Amino acid sequence: MSETVTAPPPTGTISALAPKKRSRAARLLLGRDAIMIYALLVFVLYACISIPRFASPVTVGFLLLDVIPVLLIAMPMTLVIITGEIDLSVASIAGLTSALMGVLWQAGLDMPLVLAISVAAGVVAGAFNGFLIAVVGLPSLAVTIGTLALFRGLALVVIGDNAVANFPPDLTAFFTSKIGGTGIPTVMIGVLIVMVFFGVLLHFTPFGRGLYALGYSKEAARFVGIKVARSKFWLYVATGSVSALAGVYWTLRYSSARSDNASGLELAVIAAVLLGGVSIFGGKGSIPGVIAGVLLIGTINYALRLGRVSDVVLIIVTGTLLILSVVTPSIFASVRRWQHDRQVRNSLPQVTTSGSTRAEHPAH
Amino acid sequence: MTTTVQPTGSGTPTPAASEKRNIIGSVMHLRELPVILALVALVLVTWAINPLFLSPQGVKDMLLNATIVMILAVGQAIVIITRNVDLSVGSILGLVAFGTGTLFVSFPGIPIVAVFILGMVFGALLGAVNGLLVTLAKVPALVITLGTLYIYRGLNNAWAGGTQYFADDRPEAFGNLSVDTVLGFPLITLMAVFVVVIVAIFMAGARSGRDLYAIGSDPDAARVFGIPVTKRVLLAFVANGVLAGLAGVLYTSRFNSVGATTGTGLELDVVAAAVVGGVAIFGGSGSVVGAAFGALLLTTITGALTAVRVDKFWQQAIVGVLILASIVIDRIASVRTARRLRVSEARDV
Numbered sequence: 001m002s003e004t005v006t007a008p009p010p011t012g013t014i015s016a017l018a019p020k021k022r023s024r025a026a027r028l029l030l031g032r033d034a035i036m037i038y039a040l041l042v043f044v045l046y047a048c049i050s051i052p053r054f055a056s057p058v059t060v061g062f063l064l065l066d067v068i069p070v071l072l073i074a075m076p077m078t079l080v081i082i083t084g085e086i087d088l089s090v091a092s093i094a095g096l097t098s099a100l101m102g103v104l105w106q107a108g109l110d111m112p113l114v115l116a117i118s119v120a121a122g123v124v125a126g127a128f129n130g131f132l133i134a135v136v137g138l139p140s141l142a143v144t145i146g147t148l149a150l151f152r153g154l155a156l157v158v159i160g161d162n163a164v165a166n167f168p169p170d171l172t173a174f175f176t177s178k179i180g181g182t183g184i185p186t187v188m189i190g191v192l193i194v195m196v197f198f199g200v201l202l203h204f205t206p207f208g209r210g211l212y213a214l215g216y217s218k219e220a221a222r223f224v225g226i227k228v229a230r231s232k233f234w235l236y237v238a239t240g241s242v243s244a245l246a247g248v249y250w251t252l253r254y255s256s257a258r259s260d261n262a263s264g265l266e267l268a269v270i271a272a273v274l275l276g277g278v279s280i281f282g283g284k285g286s287i288p289g290v291i292a293g294v295l296l297i298g299t300i301n302y303a304l305r306l307g308r309v310s311d312v313v314l315i316i317v318t319g320t321l322l323i324l325s326v327v328t329p330s331i332f333a334s335v336r337r338w339q340h341d342r343q344v345r346n347s348l349p350q351v352t353t354s355g356s357t358r359a360e361h362p363a364h
Numbered sequence: 365m366t367t368t369v370q371p372t373g374s375g376t377p378t379p380a381a382s383e384k385r386n387i388i389g390s391v392m393h394l395r396e397l398p399v400i401l402a403l404v405a406l407v408l409v410t411w412a413i414n415p416l417f418l419s420p421q422g423v424k425d426m427l428l429n430a431t432i433v434m435i436l437a438v439g440q441a442i443v444i445i446t447r448n449v450d451l452s453v454g455s456i457l458g459l460v461a462f463g464t465g466t467l468f469v470s471f472p473g474i475p476i477v478a479v480f481i482l483g484m485v486f487g488a489l490l491g492a493v494n495g496l497l498v499t500l501a502k503v504p505a506l507v508i509t510l511g512t513l514y515i516y517r518g519l520n521n522a523w524a525g526g527t528q529y530f531a532d533d534r535p536e537a538f539g540n541l542s543v544d545t546v547l548g549f550p551l552i553t554l555m556a557v558f559v560v561v562i563v564a565i566f567m568a569g570a571r572s573g574r575d576l577y578a579i580g581s582d583p584d585a586a587r588v589f590g591i592p593v594t595k596r597v598l599l600a601f602v603a604n605g606v607l608a609g610l611a612g613v614l615y616t617s618r619f620n621s622v623g624a625t626t627g628t629g630l631e632l633d634v635v636a637a638a639v640v641g642g643v644a645i646f647g648g649s650g651s652v653v654g655a656a657f658g659a660l661l662l663t664t665i666t667g668a669l670t671a672v673r674v675d676k677f678w679q680q681a682i683v684g685v686l687i688l689a690s691i692v693i694d695r696i697a698s699v700r701t702a703r704r705l706r707v708s709e710a711r712d713v
Contacts (some may be wrong), residue, residue, distance in 0.1 A: 086506075088632075132688070141449075141506075142645040142691045145636055150684025156677040264629065267451075267510060280504045313522070319514030326508070327501040334502075 032277035032329075033289035040296045047303040054306055057183025064185050065176065065253065067298035069094070069246040069262060071291070072191060073269045074276070075198040076239040078290045080140075081273055082202070083232060084215045084282025085133065088144040090243040091265035092151035093125045097247030099155035102164030102257025111168065119244045125151055126240015127233070134232035148266065155259040164257040175252040187249065194242060199287040207231065215282025271318055272297050275325045297321065395642035396654035398693050402686070403661045410668040417671040420548055426660075426667050427553040428542060428618065432457075432611045434556050434659040436630065437637040438563050439607030441655035444638055445567075446600045447580040447647030448498060448505035453608045454630035455516035456490045460612025461622040462520055465529030468538070476538050483613035484606045490516060491605015495598040513631065521624045528623035534616065542618040552614050559607065560656045567652055576600055580647025636683065637662050640690045644698075662686070 028034065048055040073090045080087050097118045104114040129147055133140045177186045202208035210226040222228050246265075251257045276293025278285030300321075301314050410417045436453050443450045460483045467479050490512075497508045531539055542552045549557075567573040575596050578586045587593050616622050635645075641658025643650030662683055669679050 136692070136695070138691050138695055139645050142639055143688065145632055145639065146684050146687030146691060148632060148684070149636060149680050149687060153677075153679070153681025153684050156679075157675070157681055160675075160677050267513070271510060271514070274507055274510075280507050313518065315514040315521070316518030319511040319518065322514070323497065323508060323511035326503045326511075327497065330501045330503055 033286050033292065036275075036277055036289045036292035036296065040292045040299065043296060043299055043303075047299065051303050051307050054303060057178075057181065059302065059306075060183040061178050061185060063298055063302045064188055066302065067294055068185070068187065068191055068253075069250055069265060070269050070272055070298070071294045072194055072242055072246045072249070073239070073265070074273050074290050074294050075194055075287065076235065076242045077269050077273050078276070078278055078285055078287060079198065079202055079208070079211055080235050080239055081270075081278045081280065082215045082282055082285050083211050083235065084218075085140040085232065085235075086144065086270070086280075087129065087140065087236065087239045088266050088270075089125070089129060089147040089151055090239055090246075090269060091262045092148045092155065093122050093240055093243035094247035094250060094262040094265065095259060096125060096151045096155040096158070097122050097244040098251040098257045098261040099159035099259050101248065101251050102162070103158050105167060105257070106164050111171065115248060118248060119241065122240045122242075122244020122247065123237060124240070126237040126243070129240065130233035130236030133236060134229040152259070152263065159257065159259050161259070165255055167252060167255050167257075172252050172255040175249065190245075194245070195287065195291060198238075202287055211235075212283055215279075215284070268297075268318075271322045275321055277325075280326075395650055395694075395697070396657060398690065399641050399654060399657045399661055403657060403664065406661065406664060406668055410671050414671040414673075417668065422667070422671070423548060424545060424550055426664055428550050429667065430660045430663040431542075431550070431553045431556045432615055432618065433630075433633060433637055433663055434656045435559055435607050435611040435614070436634040437641065437655040437659040438560055438652045439604035439611075440634045441638045441641070441643045441650060441652045442563065442567070442576065442600045442607075443505070443604045444635070444643050444645065445580045445647055445650060446576050446597050447583065448597060448600065449509065449635065449645075450491070450494060450505065450601065450604050451509040451631045451635075452490070452494060452512040452516055453604065453611075453634055454627040455513050455520065456487055456605060456608040457612040457615060457627035457630060458520045458622075458625070459490065459516055459523075460487050460609045461615045461626045462524050462529070462624070464613050464616040465533065465622045468534045469529060476535070476541075479538070480610070480613050484609040487605040487607070487609020487612060488602050489605070491601045491603070491608065492598070494605070495601025498601065499594045499597050517628070520626075524624035526624075528621045529616075531620045538617050542614070552617060555610075555614070556656075559610065560652060563603075563607075563652045572596060572599065577648055580649075582648075633662065634659075636687050640686055642690070642694065644694060645691075658690075 053059075073094070077087060077090065100118045100121050101114055104117055105111070109117075125147070129140075129144060132138050132143045132147075175185075175187055178184060179186055179188075200208075202211065210221065210231060213221040213224065213226055214228060214231060218228055247262060250261050254261075272294040273285075273290050274280060274293075275297065276285070276290035278290060297318055300317055304314055304317070407418070416422055436457065440450060440453060463486055464479055464483055467474055467482065494505070494509055494512055497503065497512070498505045501508070540551075541555075542550055544551050546554060567576065575586070575591045576599075578589065578591055579593050579596055583593060612627070615626065619626075637659035638650070638655040639645055639658070640661060641650070641654035641656065643655050643658075665682055665686075666676075666679050669676060669682070
């Protein structure tokens with residue numbers, strides 16, 4: 001903030017510096033994240049005005065309860081995609097955690113022990129991904145397709161086609177409880193801690209800044225002293241752990257432990273992260289943008305459902321948003337490139353003439 | 365053009381011997397070898413434990429289960445070889461399958477051949493949308509096809525609603541395609557094998573087929589070399605759409621009901637089949653034959669586990685292990701190739 005109000009340098013240099021200065025403010029106010037946040041605000045406003053029953057604490061409660069799993073997993077996923085990798089196994093890890101919880105609780109273990117073992121399983125699963133990707137050096141897309149099947153398979157092995165539903169009522173009630181009359185779920189406090197943790201980690205620590213470098217160029221990152229393998233390994237441990245937390249939440253929120261819990265969630269998470277402005281090539285994206293992306297999809301879905309639009313349209317909306325969010329910048333970029341090319345051509349007219357003479361040359 | 369590098373020294377082995385070694389060597393280095401060995405081992409072990417596994421009925425079931433994933437895996441392999449991926453195949457299959465059901469209900473006398481053609485054209489259109497978005501917008505296929513996965517599925521939901529079409533709605537001849545056998549092979553499996561052979565010949569022999577490998581190995585180099593990259597990638601997506609369309613029509617023949625959720629979640633199975641079959645996920649290597657064998661292996665595991673009375677819940681975990689194993693094998697092979705190339709280059713210098 002303080003840099004923007006420094007005294008203007010004297011005379012002639014002002015015009016040269018002016019665009020740079022504007023771009024700093026513009027970057028905050030017109031950047032990809034800001035646009036996502038505006039889109040979210042505009043949509044929330046529109047929904048409050050035109051959709052009956054939208055503007056109420058009940059909305060806040062149900063909307064947040066629905067998006068929490070995606071919101072949680074999207075945080076470490078953002079970091080993973082920024083490094084140019086991907087993790088498709090997150091939903092299976094959540095499912096495995098859920099299955100473990102069910103079986104261990106059924107076996108009569110204490111709840112804290114059940115929770116500890118289940119989350120530990122998520123950490124181990126993440127470390128397994130991390131080992132194959134960071135240490136062995138296998139492509140993350142292929143590895144996590146494999147572990148997607150493996151972890152979901154282990155969930156099936158653990159619990160079969162049973163479902164465990166007799167979790168302690170006070171605990172499941174806590175997971176759907178609200179803070180006072182605000183309608184905000186109590187568990188949002190925990191989610192907020194996770195969000196702040198990953199936000200600070202990505203944007204304000206050397207480790208996090210290094211992830212952007214890693215996403216741009218692995219070689220360059222290695223040369224400036226970033227420990228590529230170690231960073232990646234811990235990121236996968238992080239996705240594993242947070243997916244396990246999401247699995248615990250899923251189990252206790254719906255009060256049901258089944259092997260197919262959270263299945264298909266990986267694609268929803270990735271769609272939300274990409275919509276939030278993270279580049280699939282790596283090197284670009286931010287936590288605030290992703291949070292806005294997740295909430296935007298969640299809000300649109302909730303609003304449409306309130307407006308009695310069937311679930312059918314919901315997935316069309318998700319898909320269209322996802323495609324628009326990646327196609328639009330690329331169209332802008334190609335228009336800009338075309339303009340730039342035309343400018344260059346106009347300013348260098350001699351290029352075409354020399355080119356034509358050279359083309360005639362070999363004919364003689 | 366290669367005449368200048370004729371070996372002249374006496375140190376070279378006799379032509380016959382070197383040729384023999386080359387054949388053995390190239391068989392040993394076949395990317396499809398691990399998956400074929402795994403398939404043979406799986407079938408033999410299962411057969412040893414439960415001889416009924418290779419009874420005519422057992423074989424027929426095994427092949428029928430594999431047919432649809434096999435066709436999809438071949439299409440997926442074409443796309444993956446160009447360093448793209450198509451996650452929307454499950455949704456394309458669903459749309460075409462429901463479309464097939466609708467055709468038979470709306471036009472009771474419609475010839476079966478016409479249904480096949482319409483299904484494949486429909487698939488081609490859906491594939492072309494993917495291909496155009498990927499090539500014109502220059503956005504990674506993973507993102508685009510993740511989007512169209514949702515959109516196509518949504519369209520399918522909107523179109524079908526709660527409607528389902530059952531086998532009774534279709535002419536008996538159409539359903540018989542997946543019941544009748546020739547020499548123990550179900551008709552639809554023979555169609556799949558025919559497709560695999562045609563596509564394999566195209567990928568191995570045709571100029572445009574070879575171009576796909578060049579694009580997958582290095583898209584920029586391919587462009588510099590003068591390969592029409594946009595056109596070829598579009599071709600790959602359209603081909604995949606046609607095959608997904610064919611799979612959709614066959615799905616309608618094979619299974620009793622088609623509705624809004626037909627083919628959901630199939631995409632990752634298909635990508636897994638291609639990867640297990642030795643198609644490198646980052647393009648440039650692998651073959652459609654391998655992908656077809658990958659599909660056969662993955663679908664056979666289910667039947668084999670039932671035959672040897674292993675808990676069916678283990679099936680998916682084993683699929684996961686297989687995928688990971690095939691990636692590791694691929695990595696070992698590529699490290700070896702790289703080392704060999706380095707050595708031979710050093711010798712040439």
